[in-house]
Amino acid sequence: MIKFTIDGISSEVPNGTTILKAARSLGKHIPTLCHLKGVNNSGSCRVCVVEVGPKLVSSCSVLVEDGMNIKTNTTKVREARKTVVQLILSDHKRECTTCIRNEGCELQALTSSLNIRDIEYEGKKTKAILDSLSPSITRDSEKCILCGRCVNTCAKVQSVHAIGFNERGFDTIVSPAYVKSLDDVFCTNCGQCIVACPVGALYEKESIDEVWRAISSPEKYVVVQTAPAIRSALGEEFGMAKGTRVTGKMVAALRRLGFDKVFDTDFTADLTIMEEGTELINRLQSGENLPLMTSCCPGWVKFIEHFYPDMLNNLSTCKSPHQMEGALIKSYFAQKMSIDPRNIINVSIMPCVAKKFESAREELSMEAMQDVDYVLTTRELARMIKEVGIDFVNLPEEDFDNPFGESTGAGVIFGVTGGVAEAALRTVFEILAGKELETVDYNIVRGMEGIREAQIDLPNGLTITSVVAHGLGNAREVMEMIKSGEKEYQFIEIMACPGGCVTGGGQPIINADYKMDNDIRLQRAKAIYDEDEAKVLRKSHKNPYITRLYEEFLGEPNSETSYKYLHTHYVK
Ligand code: HC0
């Protein structure tokens, strides 16, 4: 243990503890800006300075040493922090009232907490670049404070390196190499840079206006569906506790916004299990294109298209659940309701910005109609609800509409890492066993370890090795192990975002301060597993509406009709 003094109080901490962490353990709150737990701890912004002897040091990067005398609240410390923030503000496009991060911006909160009332310096400004070519992400250089949180997230967590520091000195800018557009480089559209950004320099490409226009157009029939992870986080935007499950209120809010039908993506998550489970059984029997890799995460699909194009045949040919649902709404549902599919507008509420890119992909359309017309993030949906003035917290709980409103627990758990694998096991096991099995919870694939392997004995005597990975850095590790022959797997689930969709790039943004002491992934995952447990039906093949869909329209899993509407191909 290391003995030290902080603001006159003697204490001790384990070796290797930063001053910031030591101070927090004693209830002292030191402000930070560039610091992001596990990702960025260079101390470059110097907002977290404290006095140690005659020097000011960055508390997030300097370790406590024996006998250290630390002062966190002196005039020198307070003035230094103010100067740092004033210099940042002098080069910042200060348009808080209209900024997308207004009230959620860490720079704004810091300015307020440091009691900064005026901008002391005005000087040269960063070159203005508004990059809005990507279908998912907009970058505004005038809001960027060069903290590096996005750069290190993309490099260290995602192993993608799409953005970095370019140019030099005052001209330094965070952007793709050669200041290209994000749309012109190998960006996977995962949006993890957005949720890492403390300010409004990175944000989703909004589609709110287009969706309002569709809703108010009398000839359009506007259908909305919600991804599994939305229900675990939407309430946070309305001040509810992190990870509060708000399924029924979410449905009620969507009805009040004016959507004609409110469907659940979880229904087609169940359908994905029927299609992908059958695909897995077929590949295991034929030995072809193994390992089977999940294909529901568009960030992961883009990653493999960019970096491992030789393994595209290993991807499941299944479209992702919300794309399947989009295709079915414009075919099966349109026929049932006698509506011209050209008058249907499909809106998906997703925790994800890569889904915006996915929905625009040419392959995911039929007869020049996109399966899904607009994707809104959880944050955009919250903005629409606020715009109308709906009292979300006090809404009654309502049920989804049918025929795409009923789902099993297996569909729900898609929203968290390991969920697709677990849902597949619940169905594949029973199909192979030819009888009902008691096991529902496959804890072997759950958890937040970056890479989780499991040996699974199937009822037909086969053993498969599966691996679940989340975060593209972990995905890359798995791919390299396969390429080098170090590992052999039969089934792989990958989600681009650490934690899975619950912490996708479109979810409510959690500030770095909260993340220092809490794991938001676990908080939201709990909401998902609670919903799974509360369901009467927990295995996809038990969903009666799935059975009816096969009887009335698709025939059987992997049938010709299924291929027509529910499957796709990938491009090198
Ligand atoms: Fe996901 Fe999905 S689970 S990708 O993370 O498969 O976005 O929540 O909607 O489509 O269902 C996201 C979440 C989905 C899809 C589902 C899958």
Ligand code: SF4
């Ligand atoms: Fe990197 Fe993902 Fe952001 Fe693209 S979207 S720049 S891959 S973090």
Ligand code: SF4
């Ligand atoms: Fe989108 Fe989920 Fe993939 Fe993240 S993990 S990119 S939220 S689909």
